[in-house]
Amino acid sequence: MNRSQLVFYLMGKxxxxxxxxxxxxxxxxxxxxxxxIYDYQLTELKKIVKHAYDNVPFYRKTMQAMGxxxxxxxxxxxxxxxPVISKKEIMADSDSFLAKDFxxxxxxxxxxxxxxxxxxxxxxxxxxxxxxxxTKIMSFSWGGYRFxxxxxxxxxxxxxxxxxxxxxxxxxxxxxLNYYTIPIMNMTSESTEYYFDQIVKRKIRFIRGFPSALFxxxxxxxxxxxxxxxxxxxxxxxxxxxxxxQLIKRVFGRSxxxxxxxxxxxxxxxxxxLHQGYHVNIETSYMEILGPSGEETRPGEEGEIVVTSLHDxxxxxxxxxxxxxAIKGKTKCECGRTRPILDKIIGRTADLFELPNxxxxxxxxxxxxxxxxxxxxFQLIHELPDLLRLIIIxxxxxxxxxxxxxxxxxxxxxxxxxxxxxxxxxxxxxTSAGKFRYVISKVRH
Numbered sequence: 155m156n157r158s159q160l161v162f163y164l165m166g167k168x169x170x171x172x173x174x175x176x177x178x179x180x181x182x183x184x185x186x187x188x189x190x191i192y193d194y195q196l197t198e199l200k201k202i203v204k205h206a207y208d209n210v211p212f213y214r215k216t217m218q219a220m221g222x223x224x225x226x227x228x229x230x231x232x233x234x235x236x237p238v239i240s241k242k243e244i245m246a247d248s249d250s251f252l253a254k255d256f257x258x259x260x261x262x263x264x265x266x267x268x269x270x271x272x273x274x275x276x277x278x279x280x281x282x283x284x285x286x287x288x289t290k291i292m293s294f295s296w297g298g299y300r301f302x303x304x305x306x307x308x309x310x311x312x313x314x315x316x317x318x319x320x321x322x323x324x325x326x327x328x329x330x331l332n333y334y335t336i337p338i339m340n341m342t343s344e345s346t347e348y349y350f351d352q353i354v355k356r357k358i359r360f361i362r363g364f365p366s367a368l369f370x371x372x373x374x375x376x377x378x379x380x381x382x383x384x385x386x387x388x389x390x391x392x393x394x395x396x397x398x399x400q401l402i403k404r405v406f407g408r409s410x411x412x413x414x415x416x417x418x419x420x421x422x423x424x425x426x427x428l429h430q431g432y433h434v435n436i437e438t439s440y441m442e443i444l445g446p447s448g449e450e451t452r453p454g455e456e457g458e459i460v461v462t463s464l465h466d467x468x469x470x471x472x473x474x475x476x477x478x479x480a481i482k483g484k485t486k487c488e489c490g491r492t493r494p495i496l497d498k499i500i501g502r503t504a505d506l507f508e509l510p511n512x513x514x515x516x517x518x519x520x521x522x523x524x525x526x527x528x529x530x531x532f533q534l535i536h537e538l539p540d541l542l543r544l545i546i547i548x549x550x551x552x553x554x555x556x557x558x559x560x561x562x563x564x565x566x567x568x569x570x571x572x573x574x575x576x577x578x579x580x581x582x583x584x585t586s587a588g589k590f591r592y593v594i595s596k597v598r599h
Contacts, residue, residue, distance in 0.1 A: 161302035161330055170260060171281045176288035180437050184292075184491045191492070195440050196230055198464040203227045205253070206470045212250040213472065233440065236473045238448065238460055241274045241418075244471075248275070251469050261468035266418050276418045282438065282465035286420050289435045290413075293424035297386035297411035299360045304385075305332045307353050309363025309371065334358055336371075346374040354382070361406070362388035369398040372405040383407040390415055393499070393592060414499045416476045419461035423480070423496050430487045432480075432496040439463050441494070442473075443482045453484040456500055507536040507595055511571045525560060528552045533582050536595040541573045545582055 162173040186194075204224035206213035217223065220235055227233075244251055253259075261277035278286075291301045299306060328335065334356060336349045350371075353361075361368070361384055368389060375382065384406040390413040399410055414423040414432055422435035434441050442450060443457040451457035459478040463471050483495030507515040530547040537543045542564060546552075557576060564574045 164330070165284070165287075169280050169284060171284040173284055173288060176285050177291055180285070180288045180292045183437060184493065186436075186492055188492065191436050191494075192230065195436060195464065199230065199233065199440060199462065200224070200227055202462070202464060202467070202470055202472070205467055206472060209253040209255055209467075210251060210470055212247070213470065215250075230440070233442070233462065233473060234448075234450075238444070238473045238475050239471070240475050241477070244276075244474075245274060251471070252277070253468055253470070256468045259466075259468040264417060274418065276471075277466075277469040278417070278420070278463075279466050279468050282420060282463065282467075285465060286417070286422070286438045289422050289424075289437060290415070293411065293413055293422070294386075294388065296424065296426045297360075297388055298427075299386045299388070302331055304360055305334065305356060305358045306360040306362060307334045307336055307349075307358045309336045309361070309367040336363070343374060346371055350375060350380070350382070359383075359385040360387075362390070365389045365392045365394040365398050365412075368402050372402045375405050376401060381405060381407065386411065388413060412499075414478070414480070414496070416459070416461060416478065419471055419474045419476050420463040420466060421459065421461040421476075423499070426487060426489050426491065428487055428489045430485075430489070430495075431483045432499060433487065433491055433493040434496060436493055438465060443480055443496075451482050453482050454497070456481045507542070507597070509568060509572055510539045511569045513569045515567060525556060528556045531582055533591065534593050536597050539597055540571060541575070542568060544574070544576045546576060546578055547580065547582060548578055 159174065162177070166173050183191075183194075203213075204227075207217050207224045208214070216237065222235060256277075259279040259281075262280060262283055263275065264278055265275045294301055334352065352358075363371075368387070382405065385408065387402060387406055387408050387410045389410050394410065394412045403409055409429055410425075411427075411429075412425045412432070414421075416422070416439075420435075420438040421441055422438070423432035423441075424435070425432055440462045442460040443455075444460050445451045445455065445457050456479060458475055459480050460473050460475050461471075462473055479500040481497040481500060483497045485495070486492070487495060509515060528549055528551055530549050532547070533545040535543045535545065544560070544564065546560075561574060561576060565572075568574065
């Protein structure tokens with residue numbers, strides 16, 4: 155039994171599922187025909203809808219109000235009859251989303267901070283969690299990484315990194331998974347040098363983390379003229395900018411495999427080795443990309459991600475909007491995989507600024523990164539309905555001329571009646587999870 159097989163076996167023994175079989179299943183599905191994907195998702199949706207009607211108060215009440223019974227659900231398009239739900243609605247009455255036979259599915263309590271920093275608690279079935287992990291392991295393999303077998307450096311933030319000493323059980327799993335953890339909450343030149351030395355000493359050739367953390371890590375090495383060839387690089391959880399991608403590739407000699415994941419909806423979309431889009435995970439969730447009026451977007455159009463978990467019976471989430479946005483793909487990937495494609499992950503719905511002059515501004519779409527030679531880091535905040543604040547950490551070459559150009563850009567995009575201020579600072583805080591939020595809206599709508 156090799157190291158990967160041992161990891162799969164022990165995880166199965168610990169959580170009660172066969173991870174190796176799940177991994178075989180998701181690997182076979184990479185090349186399913188469109189009708190096979192449709193039939194599989196329809197079958198699983200019918201099961202979850204019937205279960206929700208029979209056992210979950212919120213959905214029984216919702217379906218009765220619609221005059222709908224489980225037998226009326228006959229095609230994937232019937233999902234549109236269900237309302238789209240958000241974290242706020244679930245948190246207002248979370249017990250009504252729990253199944254009567256909740257404990258039968260050995261649920262695992264999980265939480266996510268979301269866009270507001272307020273923890274959102276949810277439950278996931280153990281087997282659903284295992285299948286979700288199998289899809290992630292599959293995506294790692296597209297970047298050449300063999301789960302458990304290969305050493306990997308993992309840049310972790312506050313929500314992922316336990317304070318104080320690790321328990322003996324945690325140390326065992328870190329050893330078993332071949333993880334080397336790099337804390338990212340306070341990255342300095344000294345700490346970056348230390349952790350890079352450890353990567354070299356341990357002969358680690360794979361690395362993953364938040365884009366902002368990997369960019370900071372790579373930027374320090376770049377300033378020192380250091381190059382280090384990785385075999386695989388993985389990013390997730392934040393918007394990945396082109397300038398970040400280019401610098402990280404320059405330092406580590408490898409293109410990034412970027413990943414979108416939504417544990418609370420069991421949704422995922424992963425880049426493959428060709429980087430021609432994001433392959434949507436079809437085994438654990440059904441994903442829709444919806445326009446402003448709730449209609450399904452066309453290829454090439456931006457919309458809100460709405461997902462339905464296919465295997466979470468303890469706490470079913472049907473048409474759940476986690477607050478993320480994406481562009482639906484126009485073409486299939488040349489790799490031959492047949493999964494639906496997203497062209498781009500845009501950001502979160504909280505990145506949208508609804509201005510009193512009638513404009514809706516996507517803060518992440520403003521090309522501030524065009525000034526990357528002048529600006530070290532930036533953060534755009536919607537402070538008041540008619541006030542935008544741009545915080546900048548400038549580089550030595552930053553000038554008043556650059557500031558005027560950035561101000562003109564913001565004024566052009568924001569339109570009439572919107573005040574704009576620029577603050578020059580030495581430091582911008584990260585979230586408690588170690589993520590960096592480029593865009594923040596403090597305005598409620």
